[in-house]
Amino acid sequence: MTDTPTSGWDASPGKAKPGGAAAPRLLLRRLRETLAAPGEVPERLDQIVKLIATSMVAEVCSIYLLRGRDMLELWATEGLKAEAVHNARLRIGEGLVGVIARDGGTVNTSNAREHPEFRYLPETGEEIYRSFLGVPIQRLGKLIGVLVVQNERPIVYNEEDEEALRVVAMVIAEIADAKSLLPPDGDDDEDRGPFHAVGTGAADGVAIGQVHLHEPRLLLPNPIADDVTQERIRLREAMDLLRSDIDEMLDSSSMPATGDHRDVMETYRLFAHDRGWLRRLEAGVATGLKAEAAVDAARTETRTKIDRARDPYLRERLNDMDDLAQRLLRRLMAPTAADEPMPPNAILIARTIGPGELMDYPRGALAGIVLEEGSPSSHATIVARALDIPLVVQAGRCAREANQGDIAIVNGDQGHVHFRPRHDVVAAYEEKLTLRVQEKQAFAALRDEPAKTTDGEHITLLINAGLSADLPNLPESGAEGVGLLRTELHFMLNRQMPTREEQTRFYSYILGKAGDKPVTFRTLDVGSDKVLPFLKQMPEENPALGWRAIRLGLDRPAILKMQAQSLLRAAHGRPLRVMFPMVSNLHEFKRARGIVLQEAERLNTKRHTPPSHLQIGTMLETPSLIFEDDEFYKLTDFISIGGNDLMQFFFAADRMNELTAGRYDITSISFLRMLRVIVRRCTENETELSFCGEAAGKPIDALALAATGITSLSMRPAAIGHVKRAIRAANLSEIRAIIDSAEKNQKPIRQTLIEYCTETGIPI
Ligand code: PEP
Numbered sequence: 001m002t003d004t005p006t007s008g009w010d011a012s013p014g015k016a017k018p019g020g021a022a023a024p025r026l027l028l029r030r031l032r033e034t035l036a037a038p039g040e041v042p043e044r045l046d047q048i049v050k051l052i053a054t055s056m057v058a059e060v061c062s063i064y065l066l067r068g069r070d071m072l073e074l075w076a077t078e079g080l081k082a083e084a085v086h087n088a089r090l091r092i093g094e095g096l097v098g099v100i101a102r103d104g105g106t107v108n109t110s111n112a113r114e115h116p117e118f119r120y121l122p123e124t125g126e127e128i129y130r131s132f133l134g135v136p137i138q139r140l141g142k143l144i145g146v147l148v149v150q151n152e153r154p155i156v157y158n159e160e161d162e163e164a165l166r167v168v169a170m171v172i173a174e175i176a177d178a179k180s181l182l183p184p185d186g187d188d189d190e191d192r193g194p195f196h197a198v199g200t201g202a203a204d205g206v207a208i209g210q211v212h213l214h215e216p217r218l219l220l221p222n223p224i225a226d227d228v229t230q231e232r233i234r235l236r237e238a239m240d241l242l243r244s245d246i247d248e249m250l251d252s253s254s255m256p257a258t259g260d261h262r263d264v265m266e267t268y269r270l271f272a273h274d275r276g277w278l279r280r281l282e283a284g285v286a287t288g289l290k291a292e293a294a295v296d297a298a299r300t301e302t303r304t305k306i307d308r309a310r311d312p313y314l315r316e317r318l319n320d321m322d323d324l325a326q327r328l329l330r331r332l333m334a335p336t337a338a339d340e341p342m343p344p345n346a347i348l349i350a351r352t353i354g355p356g357e358l359m360d361y362p363r364g365a366l367a368g369i370v371l372e373e374g375s376p377s378s379h380a381t382i383v384a385r386a387l388d389i390p391l392v393v394q395a396g397r398c399a400r401e402a403n404q405g406d407i408a409i410v411n412g413d414q415g416h417v418h419f420r421p422r423h424d425v426v427a428a429y430e431e432k433l434t435l436r437v438q439e440k441q442a443f444a445a446l447r448d449e450p451a452k453t454t455d456g457e458h459i460t461l462l463i464n465a466g467l468s469a470d471l472p473n474l475p476e477s478g479a480e481g482v483g484l485l486r487t488e489l490h491f492m493l494n495r496q497m498p499t500r501e502e503q504t505r506f507y508s509y510i511l512g513k514a515g516d517k518p519v520t521f522r523t524l525d526v527g528s529d530k531v532l533p534f535l536k537q538m539p540e541e542n543p544a545l546g547w548r549a550i551r552l553g554l555d556r557p558a559i560l561k562m563q564a565q566s567l568l569r570a571a572h573g574r575p576l577r578v579m580f581p582m583v584s585n586l587h588e589f590k591r592a593r594g595i596v597l598q599e600a601e602r603l604n605t606k607r608h609t610p611p612s613h614l615q616i617g618t619m620l621e622t623p624s625l626i627f628e629d630d631e632f633y634k635l636t637d638f639i640s641i642g643g644n645d646l647m648q649f650f651f652a653a654d655r656m657n658e659l660t661a662g663r664y665d666i667t668s669i670s671f672l673r674m675l676r677v678i679v680r681r682c683t684e685n686e687t688e689l690s691f692c693g694e695a696a697g698k699p700i701d702a703l704a705l706a707a708t709g710i711t712s713l714s715m716r717p718a719a720i721g722h723v724k725r726a727i728r729a730a731n732l733s734e735i736r737a738i739i740d741s742a743e744k745n746q747k748p749i750r751q752t753l754i755e756y757c758t759e760t761g762i763p764i
């Protein structure tokens with residue numbers, strides 16, 4: 001038990017303590033009246049702190065605003081020393097105010113000085129105030145400042161106080177964002193010059209266009225409701241519209257019966273009918289907020305959680321909620337305020353984006369994408385790559401720097417983003433684009449030509465694919481088939497484990513689209529950076545070396561069995577090629593192969609049409625397989641070298657770590673010597689061999705691989721043209737001789753090959 005008194009509300013001249021939502025509502029009404037009067041920024045802030053202090057019966061109320069990137073400055077106070085205004089400053093993370101700013105949470109204590117994070121600022125005279133309640137002032141996850149009340153007596157602020165302060169902080173944030181309150185800051189200068197950011201290129205290509213903000217800046221000049229009942233009705237109506245929007249999308253004839261897009265929208269439908277969400281929004285309205293402001297407040301909370309969430313599954317779900325809130329806001333706001341028309345060649349700028357939202361944009365409308373967050377392996381990235389849209393992720397403050405309609409350049413090859421670029425920068429990129437168009441035309445002309453070297457060696461070129469959207473690239477690219485179909489991408493885009501029927505439909509679609517061209521399906525390769533939203537992964541010290549790919553498949557055979565059944569059924573009289581990822585020894589291969597063969601036998605008993613021909617092979621990604629018994633090489637129908645993983649295990653260099661990923665060279669002699677051993681063992685045992693790592697899509701690397709004896713290369717579709725052009729101009733015997741002499745003379749092979757190609761006119 002404590003005898004610490006609780007706080008009080010000055011609800012009326014009689015100081016009664018209103019309950020529920022009434023208290024914040026009352027404060028909001030007074031705030032509205034105060035703000036309705038004309039006034040400059042400092043006066044307005046002064047009025048607000050006075051009002052809060054009186055209403056909450058607090059001796060101190062202060063507003064700290066964020067100045068620059070990480071400094072919080074006292075801008076207005078009732079109760080602290082007046083001279084502290086603009087002089088009292090704290091860095092983010094420093095003192096209780098800094099902690100609130102850093103964590104985006106509330107601090108509520110009846111003994112501030114005992115709090116481990118307390119930091120005394122002598123200029124404020126605050127040492128006498130023991131009770132402290134502070135909340136962040138933020139909008140859409142963006143910190144604007146901190147709002148604090150303090151009392152000398154050690155009182156306990158209750159939930160109602162916290163709620164009231166949060167609502168007021170939100171109102172301050174909304175008004176501040178409308179710029180009527182925000183003090184001038186260089187950052188907000190409208191007439192901004194060029195801006196350049198370096199992020200991570202996640203989907204190749206270059207685009208020049210005009211900024212289209214995924215999330216148009218929604219301004220809510222007055223977040224306080226005039227009529228709470230009316231706001232409740234508006235909220236309900238907007239929610240009904242949102243739900244019927246989603247239903248309509250799901251029912252529309254353009255929505256496929258199965259696939260990534262439908263799965264995402266089905267999940268949205270579930271969320272849109274979630275009662276808890278509606279209750280939270282209605283609670284916001286009940287406190288006296290306009291419907292938009294209530295949605296915005298709930299969304300700010302979601303974004304704070306997103307920033308804190310480490311678990312990728314949770315982050316994905318929270319991002320879905322965030323996406324849905326944006327849709328609801330669009331329904332609530334007047335269309336003109338919310339929806340900017342799409343400029344031609346739109347460069348989409350977003351803090352983050354879900355795969356569903358990306359697929360909502362009409363095909364062909366987006367020339368490029370820039371995300372402040374995102375990652376090269378995120379779902380949206382996978383979709384962008386499949387749609388062949390250049391993408392840069394992790395691009396700093398891009399969503400804040402861009403204005404709707406600004407000229408923008410996205411360089412997805414190198415991760416560069418330019419807004420409002422200088423004339424010469426635009427000219428340089430225009431030049432680059434012209435060259436690309438010419439190249440594309442040249443590649444299209446080569447489409448039906450064979451990839452044959454000048455000395456008559458045929459190299460089989462195949463594509464790596466993963467989504468249904470990849471398949472139209474097969475005929476366009478001029479490739480001879482799909483060398484690697486990463487089935488995990490289909491799983492990653494689903495909210496739950498795809499059923500056997502869904503998988504069967506998807507594989508059947510792929511086979512149908514590929515026609516008579518072969519497709520090699522790789523069984524589920526998850527773990528490490530590939531996370532399935534519905535499969536809980538243990539945290540691992542070294543995930544790349546951990547419980548992933550076939551290890552997981554063998555330990556959870558039900559998943560592998562279901563996938564095998566789906567693949568076998570999908571083949572339905574057509575040839576089928578299945579391969580396993582990350583196999584490390586003969587024993588693992590035998591077990592995985594046994595599962596597929598067993599399912600093939602079962603298929604007969606269930607009267608399904610079996611594949612016309614079944615081949616079972618494996619990826620070679622671990623060096624141990626190179627030294628396996630001949631029995632392994634004889635048993636496996638084919639081997640595909642996964643150069644990305646093999647590189648990381650050979651050189652012991654993490655492919656996900658920027659500092660190590662590009663450190664070693666696939667054309668270094670040690671690696672080529674290893675490849676020669678693989679080629680020899682496959683030749684001796686008559687095992688079909690191909691290579692499907694990223695290097696296959698780079699002309700110099702592809703030539704080195706072909707010269708080493710790997711005559712089947714699988715790569716991203718956009719690389720086929722480049723590689724085919726180089727192969728057709730190259731004499732492989734000469735390249736072999738060049739590599740041999742570089743080896744003898746201990747010269748770097750890549751450099752030697754580049755010089756040779758440049759001299760002999762091989763386009764690389
Ligand atoms: C590889 O490791 O080279 C490979 C093709 O597999 P992934 O990149 O999907 O791991």
Ligand code: MG
Pocket residue numbers: 581621642644645
């Ligand atoms: Mg791999």
